[in-house]
Amino acid sequence: xxxxxxxxxxxxxxxxxxxxxxxxxxxxxxxxxxxxxxxxxxxxxxxxxxxxxxxxxxxxxxxxxxxxxxxxxxxxxxxxxxxxxxxxxxxxxxxxxxxxxxxxxxxxxxxxxxxxxxxxxxxxxxxxxxxxxxxxxxxxxxxxxxxxxxxxxxxxxxxxxxxxxxxxxxxxxxxxxxxxxxxxxxxxxxxxxxxxxxxxxxxxxxxxxxxxxxxxxxxxxxxxxxxxxxxxxxxxxxxxxxxxxxxxxxxxxxxx
Numbered sequence: 001x002x003x004x005x006x007x008x009x010x011x012x013x014x015x016x017x018x019x020x021x022x023x024x025x026x027x028x029x030x031x032x033x034x035x036x037x038x039x040x041x042x043x044x045x046x047x048x049x050x051x052x053x054x055x056x057x058x059x060x061x062x063x064x065x066x067x068x069x070x071x072x073x074x075x076x077x078x079x080x081x082x083x084x085x086x087x088x089x090x091x092x093x094x095x096x097x098x099x100x101x102x103x104x105x106x107x108x109x110x111x112x113x114x115x116x117x118x119x120x121x122x123x124x125x126x127x128x129x130x131x132x133x134x135x136x137x138x139x140x141x142x143x144x145x146x147x148x149x150x151x152x153x154x155x156x157x158x159x160x161x162x163x164x165x166x167x168x169x170x171x172x173x174x175x176x177x178x179x180x181x182x183x184x185x186x187x188x189x190x191x192x193x194x195x196x197x198x199x200x201x202x203x204x205x206x207x208x209x210x211x212x213x214x215x216x217x218x219x220x221x222x223x224x225x226x227x228x229x230x231x232x233x234x235x236x237x238x239x240x241x242x243x244x245x246x247x248x249x250x251x252x253x254x255x256x
Contacts, residue, residue: 002035002119003253004112005179006137006144011157012128014149015184018219019245020125021048022238023145025228026246028081032120035074038087039064039108039137040127041094046086049077050226053088061090063111064136065097070111079228083119095132104132105172109140121253130164138168143179148200150186150193150212155203178207180252182245186212211244 007020020036028034038046039060043053053059062068063085075084098104112122124137138144144165148154169176181204187193201208213219219238222229229239 002116002122003143004122004124004141006124006126006134006141007147008124008126008134008137008144008161009146009148009157010128010130010134010161011153015147015182015213016128017042017044017048017125018223019145019147019182019184019213019242020045020123021223022219022229022242023245023249024082024121024123025049025079025230026242027121027250028079029230030081030246030250032081032250033083033118034081035083035085035115035119035122037085037108037112037122037124039091039133040087040125041089041092042127043087043089043091044223045125046084046088047226048223048228049079049082049084051075051077051084051086053086056086056088059090060085060087061094064091064107064133065094067111070115074115079231091133098132098136105135105139108136112140130161134164135168135172138165138176139172141173141176143177145179145182146204147182147184147213148196149184150190150196152192152196154196155199158203178204180249181208182211182213183208184213186214209245209248211241211248213241213245214238216241 024034024036058073063070126134126137214237216238218233218236222232
């Protein structure tokens, strides 16, 4: 049965989608069956796997709002072990449409239930906000991964995120836990980086991954080719970093 993991941070530009695409591709290359659910209206992780957002017949919007079965929306990619439930800008209006629906916070969870036996892991790439779509993700998830950039405002908003998680745990999903924290845009030469790392470890004791994601030009270039970094430049620092993160993640989840 699949383990479901939200990749989440309501602050934009922290490497959330970069982590979703590249961690999932690396996990898939280890022989695991992985589903990426793109529930960010920007659809960047959809295009990160080379899927044309403009030509979609259905998207995650239709799953959430129109009750289209998820299996009818999923796209099998050319990348080992990876399927994608794609997203596009249609999802931008979903928050308003979900407001008056019965069981609105459980729409995604219920849609994913029939898929649990088909995958080892289901990852949810969340929008950079704490609205109804993100609430759906948290209600559907066993754990969450939080990417944090090694910059001055790194911890800004994190207390709000964790407060939301605690509220979800109390009201909707008592089992949700923090899977881990990924440090992104890492530059070990900078004093600021060391200070941020120390602060993050204080904020999330024993939950910070040892594998860190460096600033890397090749990581920035890969999405424009619709390729995860390991298929774009396998020997780059970015690719090696996400491979190390995948190994660390799988080690923690070796029972799956």
